[in-house]
Amino acid sequence: MKILFIEVGQFTNKIKSYMKTFRKFGHEVEASIFSRNTHSTQSLILKFVKLVRHSRHKKFDIIYSRNPPYTGLLAKCISKLCQSIVVYECLDDWYAQCDLLWFDSGLYKTFKVPLLKLVKFLQVINSKNTDLFITVNEIINKQMMERFKLPKNKTFIVRNLPFEIPQELDSIELTHPSLLFLGTIRPYLGLDVIVNALSYAKKEIETITLYIVGGTIKDTGYLKEIIELSKKRNVEENIVITGRLPWITALSYVKSADICLNLFSDYPKYRDTDSLKSFEYMMLGKAIISADLPGPRLIFRNGENAFLVPPDDPYALSKAIIKLSKDSNLRNTLGRQARMDYLEKYNWEQTVTKLINTFGRLLMNKLRSNKRILKKS
Template sequence: MIHLKVCHLTSVHPTEDIRIFVKECSYLSEAGFDVSLIVGNSDSYRKNGVNIVGAPVESTNRYLRMINGPRSVYKKALELDADVYHFHDPELLPIGLLLKSKGKKVIYDVHEDVPQQVLSKQWIPKPLRKIVSRVVEGLERYASKRFDAVVTATPTINERFVTYQQNSVIIHNFPIMNELIGDNSADSKKDLNSNKIVYIGGITRLRGIEEMVLSMDELNKGSNNPITLHIAGAFAPPSLQNEMEKLEGWRYVNFEGYLNRQEVSTLLNTSYTGLVILHPEPRYVVSYPIKLFEYMSAGIPVIASDFPLWRGIVEEAECGICVDPLDPSAIADAVKYLVDHPEEAREMGENGRKAIMNKYNWEQESIRLVELYNNL
């Protein structure tokens, strides 16, 4: 087998992004490929067998970054002269076309349904969102036909791209099997602190932060043994934190800030249940939320938005409860039910962990990724 020189590109994701670096790049390196990762505004170093290459991006605002970021990444990409370029941001679509014109193999990795995502972008003026959405979809259609492959994160996204590009492959963003399990995840959930629940991820209104905080006030009314919500991540926008702190339920919230993967594992493995209460936005309803699977991986029951896709996963695995994400009372009732039924909660956690081991794990997804590269 020829071990290709592979270069992944991102101008917006963090250097050690879970999907890009921890999963795709690291596993490709382990499979024997010569892997580099170009990242906007990153230091340059080597880790997990991957050469990380920083591409300086000078920008004073979002719009300049969208121009200067791809330009800087492209310059570094040409210097590396790889066989295959695998990029992860829609703003790099023109760069992908330029690299293809130079005879390179090019893969577009589609993490989200970008045309749908545009419709809820607050920084885009509302009258322009539908126009921008159509432009992005048109650009994706035009470019994808010319690339060598498209990698999509969900079946719904793949349904669109397979009409543009026959070599369109689903690589789910499932968790690494044993990354978050901890010493007490599978067999010792009886000993977990039933007064500690958790949310990990981006903290925004559309991801349900207000409903979660309001539910904590309702959950703890008249209680002498309050339940606390531990949230880890970053508020967007930052001013949202000040708004949430004014709510009555905030007294029962511990804001952990950003946590590394080991700290995430520790928090999950000392929590009773995990919340993933995203609003019914079109892009969320058809998404596979990585946090849902990470809670399952850690062996704790989940409380998730009652979307048909998510309900199917939760009910099949028997690993949690689905609720109306816009109803704080429903969220509070679900937490209370799990606290009042510890044995059932423990079984749900174990069921979720088994589903990860048998079906929803990165180890199985990585096999398809390596096959795609070998076919190239």
């Protein structure tokens, strides 16, 4: 099976993990990355033309595209030339929401309404043209089926899972008790809630330290806001920001931390999703605290494999932090159950195997359909 991935922005870990696993199972895989940061408009057009020519030569079986929506149209154009199956992955309800990081600045803000209408229109076109619509969980899957009237056999769930379990991780010396937030520093994930909760917890546990393991996508000013908030709450000395780290190094921090923190803001774009960090925490058997939202509730059970607290409530979060900080047995119990759940329910290779079988079924159906058309003609 020949598979082409089309991605916008950068060569993500998700695409790398797909390619590595597909190749492991003996399939031929390529990826084409389109980025306005590294390509001019002219070079993007030239790259598209070259990709079309290359695709006609390679005759890919599967064209796999992801957000944003215009990649779906690109995939459809190429699939027409190759007679390929079109797969479109929608990670979240991105197109139905105004992404404030984009639409609140510059020309995006000026043309916010028409841009959003265009995005929604492109998503409708994609849903009609795609052979398989991939989402990250049951909630998003149901939303897509209802919005675009998709039949169940046209959808598939691929969660945001780590593509491998590291065999050995270094231990990093941290100040204890230690809290850890893993991921990109951006608004609407609840870092402000975490900093406020830290200020409450510090009144009872003076040495408690928060490690923010991650960097920023671009200079949004949000990191500066978090630093200013930490000074205002008198917890600046209790926070360590590592910046962006290699994946293995970041996981070493996770392994060494006492308590791992998920999302804590009830922002529409994220409330129904489950994050990669959730599964990374579970994979390493950590005590986890998360906001009690629809997405996290799909994988977390309060008091069994995690603590769930109301979103946007720093006081409730601080109480959970204090409780877990003082009870190592409870941390170990939650962590063991989280890891057991991960190993039993969330296996990357099993997921990809099912996806490959689905690709095979779609290809067979397309082949039969083409044969019927030839007979009629």
